[in-house]
Amino acid sequence: MKTVGVIGGIGPESTIEYYRHLIAVYRALKPDGSYPPIIINSINLKAVVDLLEANDLVKVAELFVAEIQKLAVAGTEVGLLAANTPHIVFDEIRRRSPIPLVSIVEATCEAAKVLGLKRPGLLGTRFTMQGDFYPRVFATAGISLVVPQPDEQTYIHDKYMGELVKGIILPETRQRLLAIIDRLKEREGIDGVILGGTELPLILGDVTDRGIPFLDTTQIHMQAIAARAWS
Known part of the structure; x- marks a missing residue:
């Protein structure tokens, strides 16, 4: 079983849904009463949107890579960005990520x-x-x-x-x-x-x-x- 890392906060409401439904998916897969290891790094949505509004995609990628590195240090083994829009720079983020990422x-x-x-x-x-x-x-x-x-x-x-x-x-x-x-x-x-x-x-x-x-x-x-x- 791998520890999943979630870059959340983008936005907060869907991050809650990610956590709730990840637990539900796991329960369906493993109906033995156990629970999966999940680490959420909830980041500042405004910082991301400001960079996107400025079309500064280099800094968008740098921001997400830095936040994913925090998840890696915390022990995650596979990760995701809990939003669609950041996938605008997903290829660059994945190239530099210290852990495998799953694309939405x-x-x-x-x-x-x-x-x-x-x-x-x-x-x-x-x-x-x-x-x-x-x-x-x-x-x-x-x-x-x-x-x-x-x-x-x-x-x-x-x-x-x-x-x-x-x-x-x-x-x-x-x-x-x-x-x-x-x-x-x-x-x-x-x-x-x-x-x-x-x-x-x-x-x-x-x-x-x-x-x-x-x-x-x-x-x-x-x-x-x-x-x-x-x-």
């Missing part, structure tokens, strides 16, 4: 392949929707990603940072997000939705009535780390 993007791509998706929609922060780190990985599997219109991206990002990261879940925000997804389905012919922000499942994780699968990247990521560390 790669794990989600594998899940999309299993479902046979060819044209899913991608929701997340604007850094995620406008970045190339999701399309680049999915292109290797022959999957094209579709993002919302610019004004819709602005709405999603603002609600993500202004509400979801703070644990604020409003019915009107949920309805507007679903309307954006409906338009993507009608306008672009998407065959699935990637909830490419770990706070998005908090507001959309229970949706089952849109006729297309919703990929909960948080759950997918946890299954991947469990397979790597505890199988």
Whole structure:
């Protein structure tokens, strides 16, 4: 059994979900009353966002490498970034990391392949929707990603940072997000939705009535780390 290291705090609400559901995944794998070793390093979300806003990706990578090194010193053997957006520099972070890391993007791509998706929609922060780190990985599997219109991206990002990261879940925000997804389905012919922000499942994780699968990247990521560390 390996000790899992989690870079959390990005944001806090989803970090809580990571811990809760990692325990649940472990219990399902090992129903013997034992519990897994997990170490969480909860970092300052504002520091990360400020660097992203400044497009200083070199310092973003340096920040995460330094925080992962703390996890390594604490005894972790495999790690993850409990958010989608930091994967904008995942290749560089993984190259410099002292421990193996499990990518949320790669794990989600594998899940999309299993479902046979060819044209899913991608929701997340604007850094995620406008970045190339999701399309680049999915292109290797022959999957094209579709993002919302610019004004819709602005709405999603603002609600993500202004509400979801703070644990604020409003019915009107949920309805507007679903309307954006409906338009993507009608306008672009998407065959699935990637909830490419770990706070998005908090507001959309229970949706089952849109006729297309919703990929909960948080759950997918946890299954991947469990397979790597505890199988």
